[in-house]
Amino acid sequence: MKVELKIKKEYDLKYIKADFGVRYWEDAYLNGKEDDADEPKMPCIEDDRWVLEINVDNGQILNWVKGNTACTHYKVCDDGEYTLFDENKNVIKKISSYVPDCFAIDDSGYGDYVLMTIDENGFIQDWGIDQDDIDDMIKNDFNYEE
Numbered sequence: 001m002k003v004e005l006k007i008k009k010e011y012d013l014k015y016i017k018a019d020f021g022v023r024y025w026e027d028a029y030l031n032g033k034e035d036d037a038d039e040p041k042m043p044c045i046e047d048d049r050w051v052l053e054i055n056v057d058n059g060q061i062l063n064w065v066k067g068n069t070a071c072t073h074y075k076v077c078d079d080g081e082y083t084l085f086d087e088n089k090n091v092i093k094k095i096s097s098y099v100p101d102c103f104a105i106d107d108s109g110y111g112d113y114v115l116m117t118i119d120e121n122g123f124i125q126d127w128g129i130d131q132d133d134i135d136d137m138i139k140n141d142f143n144y145e146e
Contacts, residue, residue, distance in 0.1 A: 043063075
């Protein structure tokens with residue numbers, strides 16, 4: 001996916017690393033069962049954060065543990081970091097922000113919630129991201145200058 005940043009340079013966006021500070025782990029179902037608040041079993045947890053490496057073209061979570069299904073309703077608010085990468089995994093932009101709409105697929109997340117269904121192969125169901133989503137991510141950056 002080609003994206004244009006504020007500096008008017010065009011990039012080939014290929015991956016997003018989404019690093020979420022989840023408040024309540026029990027607000028998700030893993031393999032049909034509510035996840036544990038104290039000892040969550042959700043794949044992709046790193047140092048008490050939910051870190052997803054996503055192929056933007058097809059919505060596959062590359063670091064997902066295959067065989068697991070999930071449905072999330074995670075409250076994150078402004079505790080998210082989103083890193084945009086090109087096909088060679090060079091950083092295009094790193095953003096600290098509220099939850100972008102592209103991570104609130106199952107309903108409106110109002111910038112606070114990660115609402116997704118993930119299949120056994122790590123594909124985010126009904127995934128879609130476009131230039132408007134990227135623009136919104138960048139504009140929500142706390143360091144964004146108009």
